[in-house]
Amino acid sequence: MHEMIQKLVKKYRTNCPFDIARSLGIHIRYTDLGKTTKGLYFRKLRRRFIVLHNGLTPEWERYVCAHELGHDRLHKGISRFFLEEHSYFQPGKWERQANQFAVLLLSEGQPLLPGEPLDVYLPRIGLPREASKFWISPTEQKFGYAGFTDID
Known part of the structure; x- marks a missing residue:
């Protein structure tokens, strides 16, 4: 996963998820997704969409866009809703x-x-503090993180 991200950043010369998504031809839309949904990713007629809740703070907008971009890059053809309705896998x-x-x-x-x-670093780089539970240390990034073995 780390190599994939480095290639994306090198190719598009940015780590901005909005710029990368647009460069990949992913359409970004905003709408009211209710109280519990921050964003979603879907494909329709060979077009890809990231939909963001229109009430997010700028840091959450960036984070959710990056999260949905992750679905595009890591889980091609898999829809969370499909998994919940048509299989025994948990999302x-x-x-x-x-x-x-x-x-x-x-x-x-x-x-x-x-x-x-x-808790100082994450806000400094524009991430919500809640993202700390998904932080991977540079050592884990360099030598591989066990959580990534099934997708690398």
């Missing part, structure tokens, strides 16, 4: 992977300073 694994993708993408090129706690 938790794919949601975790998309969250990890978002954290890795949005932290790419912005290293943690020596001794800097995560």
Whole structure:
């Protein structure tokens, strides 16, 4: 996953999920998704869409866009709704992977300073503090993280 993100950032010269999504031809839309849904990703007629809840803060908008971009890059052809309605698989694994993708993408090129706690680092780079549970240390990134073995 880390190599995939490095290639995306190098190719598009940014870690901005909005710019990368647009460059990949993914349409970004905003609408009221209710109180519990922050975003969704879907394909229709060979077109790809990221839909973001229109009431998100800028940091959450970036994070959710990166999360949905993670679904596009990691889970081609898999829809969360399809999984819940037509199989025995739980979407938790794919949601975790998309969250990890978002954290890795949005932290790419912005290293943690020596001794800097995560609760200071994440807001400094524009991530919500809640993203800390998906943080992967640089050592885990370099040597491989067990949670990524099924998709790398």
